[in-house]
Amino acid sequence: MFEYAPAPESQALVNFKDSYGHFIDGKFLKPGKTYQTINPANEKVLAEITYGTEKDVDLAVKAARQAYEKVWSKLPGSERGKYLYRIARIIQERARELAVAETLNNGKPIKETRDVDIPLVAAWFFYYAGWADKLDYAGLGPNPQALGVAAQVIPWNFPLMMLAWKIAPALAAGNTVVLKPAETTPLTALLFAEICQQAELPDGVVNIVTGFGDTGAALVGHKDVNKVAFTGSTEVGRIIARQVAGTNKKVTLELGGKAANIVFDDAPLDQAVEGIINGIFFNQGHVCCAGSRLLVQESIQDELLKKLQRRMESLRLGDPMDKNTDIGAINSQAQLKKIEALVKQGEKEGAERWSPACVIPKNGFYFAPTLMLGVSPANTVAREEIFGPVLSVMTFRTPQEAVTKANNTEFGLSAGIWTEKGSRILKLADQLNAGVVWANTFNQFDPTSPFGGFKESGYGREGGKQGLAAYLKGGY
Amino acid sequence: MRLDVRKTYKLFIGGKFPRSESGRVYPVADSKGEFLANVAMASRKDARDAVVAARAAQSGWAGATAYNRGQVLYRIAEMLEGRREQFVAEIRALTGKSDRQANQEVDAAIDSWVWHAGWTDKIDAVAGNMNPVAGPFFNISTLQATGVVAAFAPQDSALLGLVNTIAPAIVSGNAIVVVSSGSLPLPAITLTEVLATSDLPGGVVNVLTGKEAEIAPWLASHQDVNAIDLEGTSNFVELEIQAAQNLKRVIRKGDFARLGTKGSLNHITNLMEVKTVWHPKGN
Secondary structure, eight states: OOOOOBBBOGGGOOOSEEEEEEEETTTTTOOOOOEEEEEETTTTTEEEOOOOHHHHHHHHHHHHHHHHHHGGGSHHHHHHHHHHHHHHHHHHHTTHHHHHHHHHHHHOOOOHHIIIIHHHHHHHHHHHHHHHHHHGGGSSSOOOOOEEEEEEEEEEESSHHHHHHHHHHHHHHOEEEEEEOOOTOOHHHHHHHHHHTTTTTOSSEEEEEOEEEEEEEHHHOOOTTTEEEEEOHHHHHHHHHHHHTTTEEEEEEEOOOOOEEOTTTTTTTTHHHHHHHHHHHGGGGGOOTTTOOEEEEEGGGGHHHHHHHHHHHTTOSOOOOOOOOOOOOOHHHHHHHHHHHHHHHHTTTOOEEEEOOOOOOOSOOOOOOOEESSOTTTTTHHHHHHOEEEEEEESSSHHHHHHHHHOOOOOOOOEEEOOHHHHHHHHHHHSSSSSSSESSSOOOOOOOOOOOGGGGGSSBBBBBBHHHHOOOOOOO | OOOOOOOOOOOOOBBBBBOOOTOOEEEEOTEEEEEEEEEEEOOOOHHHHHHHHHHHHHHHHHSOOHHHHHHHHHHHHHHHHHHHHHHHHHHHHHHHHOOHHHHHHHHHHHHHHHHHHTTTTHHHHOOOOEOOOOOSSEEEEEEEEEEHHHHHHHOSSSSSHHHHHHHHHHHOOOEEEEEOSSSOOOOHHHHHHHHHHHTOOSSSEEESSSSHHHHHHHTTTTTTTTEEEEETTTSSHHHHHGGGGGGEEETTSEEEEEEEEOOOOHHHHHHHEEEEEEEOOOO
C-alpha cells in the first residue's frame, strides 16, 4: 500500500455547544438530566445531551399538534414547499460543517459524509419540497390529506440522512413532526434544529427530543401521534408493531437486512469486486441494506476471492477525519462487542475468518474488514444481521440455487446481481424477494427512488411518491 | 313428490373440497332460526393446511401474466353471473333479504370482480414508475404481490364482503386463506364452486368456515403468512400483536369499505411490495 501523509479535515468547521436541551416549539429548552455523547474514533466527549422523559415527549407532541392545527395545516402547499427549499439551501450552505459534525459524532469517514450523506440530505429536502403543492398528483386520489403529528425514531448509522428521509416527506405532505435521534448520534439533528430556526420554519413544525430507547417508546406510544416512522433493528420494529396494535396510527418500519450480493461467472469481475467492497465496507457495514452475504458462482470463487482479498489489503482503516480513510470507527463499544461476538460465533460454527494486515488505532472503536469463508447457510453469520464490516462468503452453481439461497432469510431489504446477461438480471430481479435490487451496482440511493423491504425488513417505502404516500391518506 | 338432493358444505383447500380434518360441523340457521345446513368447522390443522396450499400456489399465480390473471378474474364474474339464482336463494334464506335486495348484492359482487379484473395490468401504470435518479442509472419501481394473505371476511355480509376481501388480495398475485362469515357461510362455499370452475389455480384461494375466534390466532401467528386482513375479527388488537412476530402487513378492521361495486386501489397496493431495480447506463 502507498504511504499517504495524513490529510485531516479541520475540526474547527464545527462548534458544538457544551450541552443541549430538546428543541421544542422553535426553541432550545434548558438541558435536563444529561448524558455524554462521544466521538467513537477517539472516545472524547463532544457534548452533554438531554435524556428525554415522558414529560418532554408530551411537551413536544403538544407543540407539534398546536403547530399542525394552527399553522402548518392551514398553509398552502406552495408555501410549505418554499420552507423546505429554504432548508435544502441552508443544508447546502452548511454542508461541510454538517459533514464534519456527522463524522465526529458517528465515526464514519469524512469522504462519505462529505460526498454521500450530506449531499443526499440536501437532495431529499429539495425533492420533497417540490411535492408539497403537487399532492393531487401522488396517485392517491384528489386532495389527499396529511395525517397530523408524526412520531419519528431514527438510527445512528446515517443520522442526518435518516432525519431527512423522515422529515422531508412528512412536512411536504403537511404533517408536523417530533423526531428522536439515536442516543449515540444526536448532534447533527440538533444542528438541523438550528437550520429550522435559520429558515424561520414556524415554531413546533419540527421538534427534536433526544434520549434513549425509552424516550423513543414514549414518543411512539403517545396517544396524540397519528403516524409512526421508525428505522432501526427488526427486534425494535416488532416491539413498535405490537405497541401500535389497535390504534389508528399509520406505521412505516425500515428494519434489518441480510442482503445477498450474487456474482455470476460472466460478471465483470473488477467492477464486481468494487461493488462487493462498497456493498459491505461502505459506512463500516453499518448499513441495513449492506451486501453482507456474498453468493459467488462456484467456478469463479478462487479468482474472485483472490481479487477481493487483494483489494481489501488496500483499504485504509483509521481516523475518520482523514480524507484518505476508507473505513472509520464502529459507532459504539456496544456495537463493536456485538460484531466481535457474532464473528466468534461464526468461527465456532465452522466458518474461517480472514482479514488483511491492518493496524487498529489504540483509542476508539475499530474492526478490521473481515471475510468469513466457507460459511454454511445455517451459520449465524449467514443468518443474522451483523451491522459491521463482515462479509459471509457462500457459493452456488445455478441461477435457481442463487435465488433460493438469496431468498433463504427472514429479511428482504436489498439484493445485488452481477452478470453481463441482461435477461438473467431481469428474471432474477423478478424472483428476488427484496425491496431494492441493484444490478451491476450496489448501495445507490436517491430521493426519487423508493427504498424499503419485504418480509421482516419492515413495511412502507421511503423516497419517491411511495415515500410521500406514507404520510398521506387518500381516497383511492 | 321427489326428494331434493342437498349439498354438503365443505371447506376449499388447494382446489379440493375436504371436510374439516377435525370431523366437526356446525348447524347454520336461516333468518328465522330454522336449520339450513351443517357446515364444516375448520380447525387449526385445516388453517395450516390452507397456508401450505396457498404458499405452494402463490409463486405460480404471481408469475402468470397480468393479462392471464385479469381473464381468470373476469371468468369468475362470468361464472358468478351464471349461478346467480343459487346465490340469491342462499342470501335470501340466510339474511331474510328481499329478492331485489339479494339480487343487488349479487350484482355488486359480480361487478366488483369485473372492476378488479381490469386492474391486474394497470397497477404498475398508476402506482409504479421510472425514477429520474441523479446519476447514470436506469431505475424502475414496480409492485408485486406480498405473498400469502390471511383474511377474515366481514361477519355481516354473506357474499359481497367476502368478494371484496378476496379480490383485492388475489388480483396482484397473492394467494389467500380466507375465513368466511361464521353465521352466513353458505354463499362462501358456493363461491368456491365458482372459483373451482374459473381456471383459478388450486390453492390461490382457500376458504375456511367455522369460528373466526378459534382460527384467527393460528393464522395471525403463522410464520409463513405475509399479510393479515383483520376485517371480520373480533379480537383484533390481540391479533395485530401476534401478527407483529414476523411483521405481517396488517389491514385493520374498517380500513377499507367492503360493500361496494368497486374496491380500492389502496387496498390492492397495501397487499403488495414496491420493488426498485437499478442498473447503470453506459457503454
